[in-house]
Each structure stands twice: as C-alpha cells, then as structure tokens.
Amino acid sequence: MTDVIVIGCGVIGAALAYRLSQYKLKVLVLEKQNDVAMGATRANSAIIHAGFDPEPGTLMAKLNVQGSNMARTLCEKLSVPYLNNGALVLGFDKEEELTLNKLYERGIKNGVEGLSLLDGEQTRAMEPHVSREVTLSLYAPTSAIVDPWEYALAFAEVAKTNGVDFRFEQEVTAIEKTAFGYTVITRKGRYDTRFVVNCAGVASDTVHDMVAPKSFTIRPVRGDYCVLDKNENSKAHCTLFQCPSKSGKGVLVTPTVHGNLLVGPNAVPCEDKFRVNTTADGIDFVKRMALRSVPDVDFRSTIRSYAGMRANHDRDDFIIEFAAPAFLDIAGIKSPGLSAAPAIALEALKLLEGVGLPMERNPSATDERKKLRFRNMTVEERQRAISENPLYGRVICRCETVTEAEILGAIHSPLTPHSIDGIKRRAGSGMGRCQGGFCSPKIVELLARELGISPLEVLKDGAGSYILDSETKDGEKANEL
Ligand SMILES: Cc1cc2nc3c(=O)[nH]c(=O)nc-3n(C[C@H](O)[C@H](O)[C@H](O)COP(=O)(O)OP(=O)(O)OC[C@H]3O[C@@H](n4cnc5c(N)ncnc54)[C@H](O)[C@@H]3O)c2cc1C
Structure with a gap:
C-alpha cells in the first residue's frame, strides 16, 4: 500500500513529489502522458512572476511571492536555467497609468521588493526598443525567467532518485473510497493508498468529481506564442508586460533562458481543454499586440509557435483544499502557478501533515541535482x-x-x-x-x-x-x- 498517490506530473505534482521524497513515505505518481511536464507546464511564458498581480490576501498572492523567493536557490540546487532579468509593465495612456499605480500598491501589499514606477524616458533608457508611446511603467526587479519543463523534470528526477515511483501513460479514470483510504484506478492497474493529491491541471475538476460533489469547473483559456531566433534576443532584456486584464496578464515580449525572444500569449476561452493547437488568428493577434510594446520585433525570425491551456476556473483563487477525507485538491492552478509551485508543494505538505500523514525525515534523501551543459x-x-x-x-x-x-x-x-x-x-x-x-x-x-x-x-x-x-x-x- 502506498502512503500518497499524486495524480498528474506537471510542475505542481513534480514539486510535491520532490518535497514528499524528503520523508520516509511510499509515494506513487500517476501521469496520463508519457513524460513529465506535458500539460501547461511545458507551454507557458516561463516567468517567475514577482507577485504584484494577484489580489492581496489570496493564496495566489502569498504563494506567488513565496515561490518566487525560493526559485533562485532551488534552480541553483537543481541545475535549472534561471535568470533574474526583471520585468516592466508598460502603460500607454492615463487609464493604464492608473492600473500601474494600482499594481504598484498591490505589489507593496503582497510584499514584493524593489518595485518602482518609471516614466517613458526612464523606461526606454532601460529598454531602448520599447515603444515611444509608453508613458509610464512598473519595474519589478525580482521577476525572473526559467526553463519551466526543466524545473518540473528536476523536481521529478530528484524524487525518483529518492525512491518515488513514477508511472506514465496511466490516466486515472476512477477512484474508490476504501476503509484505509482510496483505490485509484487507471486502465493499467488499481493502486491502494492512504492519501491522494489531485494535481491534474486542466482535468483537476474531472478528478475532483471522482470523489466529491462538483465544487468548481475548469474554464480553459488557450494562449498562443511565437518563439523568435536568437538574433532578435536584444529587443528585450527585461520581461515586457502590457497591463493585465481579467483573462490574463496580456501579451508580453521577453527573452528566454535559452537566449530566444518569446512573444505571447492571447487569451481564448476554449471548449476542448486538451486541444492546444495554435490558430492563424491567434498568432496574428499576438504579433500585433507585441508590436505595440516593441515596434521593431522582426517576425520573419519566428522559429516556432505553440499554445498552452490555462486551468482558469469559476473561483477566484488557487484551490488547495480537501475535497474529501485524505483527498487533497491542488486544482485550478492557473498563472502564477509555475512561480508558486515550490510554495504550493510546501503548503500541501503542511495540510497533509495536519490530517495525519507521518512526516519522518529520510536522512539519505537528496534535494540536489547536478547537470553539466x-x-x-x-x-x-x-x-x-x-x-x-x-x-x-x-x-x-x-x-x-x-x-x-x-x-x-x-x-x-x-x-x-x-x-x-x-x-x-x-x-x-x-x-x-x-x-x-x-x-x-x-x-x-x-x-x-x-x-x-x-x-x-x-x-x-x-x-x-x-x-x-x-x-x-x-x-x-x-x-x-
Ligand atoms: C498560456 C499560459 C501562460 C502561463 N504563464 C505563466 C508564467 O509565465 N508564470 C507562471 O508562474 N505561470 C504561468 N502559467 C501557469 C502555469 O503554467 C501553471 O500554473 C502550471 O504549469 C500548472 O501546473 P500543473 O502541474 O497544475 O498543471 P499541468 O502542467 O497541466 O500538469 C497536469 C498534469 O496532470 C496530468 N493529468 C491530467 N488528468 C490526469 C488523469 N486523469 N490522470 C493522470 N494524470 C492526469 C496531465 O497530463 C498533466 O501532465 C501559464 C499558463 C499558461 C497556459
């Protein structure tokens, strides 16, 4: 019998497996796809957000700032590419200047360090390619970029080294309540466990519904991106955001840790949560919006496009709560989920310990990984x-x-x-x-x-x-x- 089954191996399931592997526990990760990080974790903006965007007092605000503070040390420990490049949110008119002032206040309340407001000239002195239409920007020096799938892989590889069992191509199709906990069922097997953690991303509502009455619904929102060749990389040093709206953080222009330029995403509500194809309209929109921030991006240098699906939902915050006894949902982890991942994993550990998961340290466990490039x-x-x-x-x-x-x-x-x-x-x-x-x-x-x-x-x-x-x-x- 397993102590904990983790359903889903995106960055959240992987970060949780990493933390659980530091204890004397029998842990099994069941993943529907054939590898780690095959969902939102591999198709996002790769930003470790500073934390000025989420509403103060929410789990998103708290865990974003905590996760962002942990990221640099963790990435060093795990040999994950990470660059503290800072971010600028660009404002183009009086209305957006008001938004930037609100974001500044919010950031201060959330405990984000080093925020400042810059006028148009100061902004262009930092980023010479930024549009002359920009009148004000919010500078967040703690914002960073990361390799998102390598982040998840590093967590998972260390967990595996510490003895966590990973099974791929094992989509969870049903869960039965038992006297000792649960039996988790996939097409390839039945697995008995005392605790279950649902980290199934866009499918976290479906998995929740296997054990408890419906309490939230995922409303998937697709985002399209263009990746540009390294010759365009000098167009942005910081991550250049536009003002956020309810559906997302707006189209950004950012360098990547691999030295490319990344542009996107749009925000298109979708029926099919697993359909992550780009569309011509989506890519056109993204290009048009990006040119508003940086008018001389040369899209002839595009080398790839991709789309990711946000696990947006009908509640406002991350859903980290027990759906049933010994069954923890870490559900609807939309942006800033990548930034918050290590803090979410610690939060989950606390909750599991609170309901009786025995937490005895494993003295032989490692929390590091070395990788030569x-x-x-x-x-x-x-x-x-x-x-x-x-x-x-x-x-x-x-x-x-x-x-x-x-x-x-x-x-x-x-x-x-x-x-x-x-x-x-x-x-x-x-x-x-x-x-x-x-x-x-x-x-x-x-x-x-x-x-x-x-x-x-x-x-x-x-x-x-x-x-x-x-x-x-x-x-x-x-x-x-
Ligand atoms: C367009 C976009 C841009 C974003 N930009 C950022 C950003 O810049 N910074 C940031 O902090 N966050 C960002 N995010 C959010 C971030 O990517 C997510 O919060 C994070 O990746 C969520 O991780 P996850 O593990 O919950 O989900 P996922 O990575 O989707 O993993 C869920 C896993 O569960 C598996 N699964 C599903 N159903 C089952 C089942 N029944 N049985 C077994 N396995 C199952 C899936 O195959 C998948 O591997 C962005 C998201 C998107 C889509």
Whole structure:
C-alpha cells in the first residue's frame, strides 16, 4: 500500500513529489502522458512572476511571492536555467497609468521588493526598443525567467532518485473510497493508498468529481506564442508586460533562458481543454499586440509557435483544499502557478501533515541535482570534459551545441524519455534555428540503440506520435514520412 498517490506530473505534482521524497513515505505518481511536464507546464511564458498581480490576501498572492523567493536557490540546487532579468509593465495612456499605480500598491501589499514606477524616458533608457508611446511603467526587479519543463523534470528526477515511483501513460479514470483510504484506478492497474493529491491541471475538476460533489469547473483559456531566433534576443532584456486584464496578464515580449525572444500569449476561452493547437488568428493577434510594446520585433525570425491551456476556473483563487477525507485538491492552478509551485508543494505538505500523514525525515534523501551543459562550459572545461569522455567532442545539435554525451545522459537520466521531445526537454537539443532538422535523425538512432528498440518505435512526442513509417527492404534505413 502506498502512503500518497499524486495524480498528474506537471510542475505542481513534480514539486510535491520532490518535497514528499524528503520523508520516509511510499509515494506513487500517476501521469496520463508519457513524460513529465506535458500539460501547461511545458507551454507557458516561463516567468517567475514577482507577485504584484494577484489580489492581496489570496493564496495566489502569498504563494506567488513565496515561490518566487525560493526559485533562485532551488534552480541553483537543481541545475535549472534561471535568470533574474526583471520585468516592466508598460502603460500607454492615463487609464493604464492608473492600473500601474494600482499594481504598484498591490505589489507593496503582497510584499514584493524593489518595485518602482518609471516614466517613458526612464523606461526606454532601460529598454531602448520599447515603444515611444509608453508613458509610464512598473519595474519589478525580482521577476525572473526559467526553463519551466526543466524545473518540473528536476523536481521529478530528484524524487525518483529518492525512491518515488513514477508511472506514465496511466490516466486515472476512477477512484474508490476504501476503509484505509482510496483505490485509484487507471486502465493499467488499481493502486491502494492512504492519501491522494489531485494535481491534474486542466482535468483537476474531472478528478475532483471522482470523489466529491462538483465544487468548481475548469474554464480553459488557450494562449498562443511565437518563439523568435536568437538574433532578435536584444529587443528585450527585461520581461515586457502590457497591463493585465481579467483573462490574463496580456501579451508580453521577453527573452528566454535559452537566449530566444518569446512573444505571447492571447487569451481564448476554449471548449476542448486538451486541444492546444495554435490558430492563424491567434498568432496574428499576438504579433500585433507585441508590436505595440516593441515596434521593431522582426517576425520573419519566428522559429516556432505553440499554445498552452490555462486551468482558469469559476473561483477566484488557487484551490488547495480537501475535497474529501485524505483527498487533497491542488486544482485550478492557473498563472502564477509555475512561480508558486515550490510554495504550493510546501503548503500541501503542511495540510497533509495536519490530517495525519507521518512526516519522518529520510536522512539519505537528496534535494540536489547536478547537470553539466557543454554550451555553458569554458574552453578549459570543455577540453577537460572531452578528455574524460570523448563523446563531449561530438556535437549532435549544432544550433544549440548539444553533445552526444549529453544526449546519452538524457536517455539514461532517472526518468527515461522515449521521444525526441523528451530528449529536447532534458538536453536542449532541437531548440534552435533548425528546430531539430539536423539532429533528430541522429537522436532517433541513439534512442533506438540505447533503449534496444526499433527506430520505428521512437516517438516525436506523446504516445502514438511515430515519425518513421517503415524500414526499406534491406533493413538499413527507415523511410521518413
Ligand atoms: C498560456 C499560459 C501562460 C502561463 N504563464 C505563466 C508564467 O509565465 N508564470 C507562471 O508562474 N505561470 C504561468 N502559467 C501557469 C502555469 O503554467 C501553471 O500554473 C502550471 O504549469 C500548472 O501546473 P500543473 O502541474 O497544475 O498543471 P499541468 O502542467 O497541466 O500538469 C497536469 C498534469 O496532470 C496530468 N493529468 C491530467 N488528468 C490526469 C488523469 N486523469 N490522470 C493522470 N494524470 C492526469 C496531465 O497530463 C498533466 O501532465 C501559464 C499558463 C499558461 C497556459
């Protein structure tokens, strides 16, 4: 019997697994998809928000600021790319100036440090590409950017190293109440547990409804993005927001930790919570709005577009409460959920302990992870790495300078990836200008060789996303579709 089952392995489930793994507990994570961070956690703006936006007194405000304060140290401990680049919220007229003043006051109430209001000239002195129409901005120096899927992966990998059991492609379809707790049912098995935590993102209402009367409904809101090549990166140093509205934080222009420029999102309410395709209208809107902030963004340098689904809902705050005895909802974790994740996990731990989860520290548990990235090494470090392991000398992804040693490290990491995108999330390959055009065939070969499978079985991304169709008669090569 398991002590705790965590349903869903986005950044919230992963951060919780990380915290639980510090204790002598039997923990099982059940995830519907074939990898960590396949929901909102991989398709967002990647901002560690300072915390001036949420309404004071809410869980969102408290946990945003706490999570943001924890992020730098955690990212250092876990080798997660993080950059404290600061943020500016841009105001274009008198009405938006009022909003900025309100955000400033709110930020002070929420305990955000270092906030200041800058006039148009001061704003452009910091960010020369910002529009001449900007009259006032709110500067938040504690805002940061992060690699969101690496954040979740790092939490999950450490949890796995500490003994947490992860099962993928295990969608929870039903939950039964038992004398000792619950039986959680997937198509592949039935799992007995004393406690359950629902971290199912946009599906957290469905999972809640398996054990308790309906008390909230997820109202999904899609956001589209464009990723631009590194040659556009100098257009913004801080994260440049526009004034937020009820549906979201507005279209932003921001650098990424990988050195690209990111533009988006819009906010489109959707019926189908799992349909995360971009639309031409959405991308057009995002481009138009971004040009309002930074008029010289050159969209000919777009290398990718994607969309993410917000778990917005019909209540105003994060839902972190017991739906039934020993069944905790961490539901409707919309933005700033990425920023708040480590604080949400600690809050959940407190609640679980309060209802009897025994919390005895595991002295052999680690809370760290080290990851070497060839592209970040000095020349001397590179030479040393290559002399110790010649596979550091074989560059597989030329755009991002990712070596064969790093790809093999990703394949043999604690949570084995089975797809090209799984390698991308772990090693950073395929993130560059050519978007995997050169490295993908080589990565297929390496995945097939190392996992002992046919290249035909290698996936692009989620279950069923095969990229090769058949082998030629002589068996030497597979035909690419
Ligand atoms: C467009 C957009 C922009 C955002 N920008 C930011 C930002 O800049 N900063 C910030 O702080 N926050 C941001 N957010 C919010 C942030 O991304 C989310 O709050 C966070 O990723 C939520 O994590 P999660 O683990 O709750 O959900 P998810 O990452 O969606 O994970 C839920 C997991 O549950 C799994 N699951 C679902 N149903 C089941 C089931 N029945 N059985 C098993 N598993 C199941 C899913 O497959 C998924 O992996 C943004 C969100 C979006 C969509």
